[in-house]
């Protein structure tokens with residue numbers, strides 16, 4: 001199965017990488033996720049035959065990125081239902097696999113809701129499982145559509161904010177097709193600018209400690225043929241000082257009702273740099289990442305990850321395992337490490353939030369609520 005998936009990857013158009021796919025082999029349905037821990041060296045599919053396997057893939061960031069976590073969570077509920085596992089228990093495990101990205105709980109709730117609704121309407125377990133799968137597929141499609149519309153709105157905003165020559169855009173972490181049913185969020189805007197011949201340079205923060213930028217954004221940018229340059233996170237300040245950045249484009253894991261943005265750690269310092277250097281700081285996220293149930297940024301739970309991600313340098317070589325703690329120590333044994341996966345940027349440092357329903361700038365509670373209100377499926381959601 002994994003080989004088939006890898007083989008299918010080879011034929012994938014540059015820039016559009018299937019980050020996950022539902023498969024129905026004779027031995028029973030599975031969710032195959034592209035193991036992002038092994039990129040860029042290997043394109044290997046991780047075959048999840050049950051929910052614990054998917055939960056482990058989420059926790060170890062084999063599958064990652066807010067919108068994709070929502071899609072994976074929804075398929076996970078469907079997997080539990082079609083394989084006759086305890087669906088409510090599976091939903092609980094999935095929704096709490098990682099705390100910060102609101103999309104995960106949202107996707108789980110979407111599929112669980114469809115399953116329970118079907119049972120309430122008198123359907124049997126098989127039909128209810130089919131309803132959960134249909135909802136996961138719907139969420140997958142919706143996210144792809146949202147990605148395309150975010151790219152349109154984001155490109156139009158860049159044209160407005162950065163008139164004249166091409167854009168030199170700095171991005172952090174990874175926000176492309178690897179986090180989405182489509183081409184992603186912030187990186188989808190950069191891809192649209194690239195296709196329009198307007199992307200002069202994509203500055204790619206390596207994004208310590210898990211190097212999503214160096215490993216994943218560089219991989220996606222190279223496949224798409226973008227003009228990109230990788231930099232150490234610490235070097236971003238000197239790029240701003242040299243006047244080399246026209247705009248910052250980042251994604252989000254949870255946007256609170258007041259417009260506070262939780263995103264990969266290192267986003268907040270970029271917002272401060274952008275403000276000091278009068279550079280637009282743009283957050284690109286679907287409305288499913290806006291959580292009107294969380295009033296302010298101080299209520300967002302920021303995931304604290306294991307210290308070995310900081311004290312060891314871990315790159316999964318081809319064919320090797322991806323077990324935690326298999327890295328090369330870069331600090332003395334026993335070193336304590338502070339390793340928040342995200343930080344929170346206050347709304348006053350965000351120039352605009354770009355969603356599939358449009359742009360809000362400045363970022364206000366009312367503006368966000370209005371954008372979310374335009375959605376068919378409603379906005380963000382209370383955590384499951």
Ligand SMILES: CSC[C@H]1O[C@H](OP(=O)(O)O)[C@H](O)[C@@H]1O
Pocket residue numbers: 061064065066067172173174175179185186212250251252253263264265341
């Ligand atoms: C647009 S979702 C991508 C978002 O998720 C990343 O976090 P992680 O790699 O830990 O899943 C990062 O915050 C990105 O901005």
